[in-house]
Amino acid sequence: MKAIKDRAKEFFSATQDKICKTLEEVDGNKFREDMWEREGGGGGLTRVLFHGNVFEKAGVNFSAVYGVIPESLSKRIEVGTDGQFFATGISVVLHPYNPMVPTVHANFRYLERGDSAWFGGGLDLTPYYPYKADVIHFHKTLKATCDRHDPSYYPRFKKWCDDYFTIRHRNEMRGVGGIFFDYLLGDLEKLFAFVQDCAEAFLPAYLPILLRRKDETYDERMRHFQLIRRGRYVEFNLIYDRGTMFGLETKGRTESVFMSLPALAAWDYDYKPEPGSREEEAWSFFQPRDWLAEEI
């Protein structure tokens, strides 16, 4: 059998094709493709659909990079000995136009550093308006996926996700979480099976939400609220996100790294939702919550 690094690379690349094909059917427009090479080793294939019918900005990145590990990054990665690294992964960020549809993010990656190898990844949802049923559907799909592999996974990775996607200077979360995991060492075949299952769960977790909300009506005020929350998304990605830092520090292609940024974002001075409004209700979603214990 082929080495796991080659199979991971092939799987991530095939997953990119599959996700893009489905999203193109939903949107009615094609992704633009950009192949890029990394000075120092490897490269990637970025696919972006900008100003589509459904998606304001949708990015699906695949990459496989390797070489000497940059020193700044070496201190950050907590596992493995120094020297060469290899990293392959896929990253998805979808920002639809309609503020009733959440933004979604998924990332799966396989890394080698010296003698160590591990998987990392996750999926998380960033709604604008508070549809509890959507959040529960998303978390239920992830829990079912996790439970097929290890009953400890969902609670552990759900908490990790809540912790990770916290905007610390605001004391609020980027969205409603999902699952997040990193440095999964050990039986790599078992872990790879888990990661494949998670990647396969992306469309079933998100697509039903997208399809049932994408044609809802909305007004200027709702669009503005979406842009305010997208400002928070930018704050998180530029100040805290490891993937963004990894991309910039390994001198990945800047435009591929920043495909995660929304097309538009707003910063009102001292924005506060009106008491009793749906926007205020939405705000309560951005604190950790046990979604599966909720009544719809």
Added chain:
Amino acid sequence: MKAIKDRAKEFFSATQDKICKTLEEVDGNKFREDMWEREGGGGGLTRVLFHGNVFEKAGVNFSAVYGVIPESLSKRIEVGTDGQFFATGISVVLHPYNPMVPTVHANFRYLERGDSAWFGGGLDLTPYYPYKADVIHFHKTLKATCDRHDPSYYPRFKKWCDDYFTIRHRNEMRGVGGIFFDYLLGDLEKLFAFVQDCAEAFLPAYLPILLRRKDETYDERMRHFQLIRRGRYVEFNLIYDRGTMFGLETKGRTESVFMSLPALAAWDYDYKPEPGSREEEAWSFFQPRDWLAEEI
């Protein structure tokens, strides 16, 4: 005579009043005022004019904070012994609506840490459209101010500004620079006189540009270009800016720290100005240049 820390605080506070009064006359609207206290010592007065006639977002912050120095910050500040700190300063960021008017930033500060004390600050311009005469006026005003104190100041602080306001992951500058200085130790009375002169130069350096451009016509395409460049402004402020980091790490008021962020910012995927366009010409402004050697 009063201690320099008290005089610096009074001067910065009076400068805030003076700048705001002038800007209110230009805009026809009043600044909103927010007093805030810092847990751990001190506080500030934030003044913001949001959605005015001329200014889309204008922020003028004054603060005086003190207390035990946060550990994360202690490593970053290169001067002085550990222990207590005192910092007072003023910070101005003006984002006008009209894309023909540059965004401008000024910041002046006095810091004490243990036995050391120093001044820092600067002024810099971020135009959208390439009006060479405006940039030269701005730099000439700063050079004349510097030259009254020390002929070495302008070349030294101009270069420091070009280096500091570089968006490293893009290899481009945030704007066209100005002057920037930090850790000015030594004869504090002389340095204070210089900083006062710089602060007094803010209005003469910027106001003539604002007044002659604020009523120029512009179209959607120009507005969009402005939002693209404002995206770059956000990238710089959230990834590299020391003032932003200082504010977040000393647990200053988040909304006061982020008054520098534009009301709206855009991230097109792989934006490139059209060959031969004014936007492409603008782009050439975002590399260091000896503006005073230019012909108008």
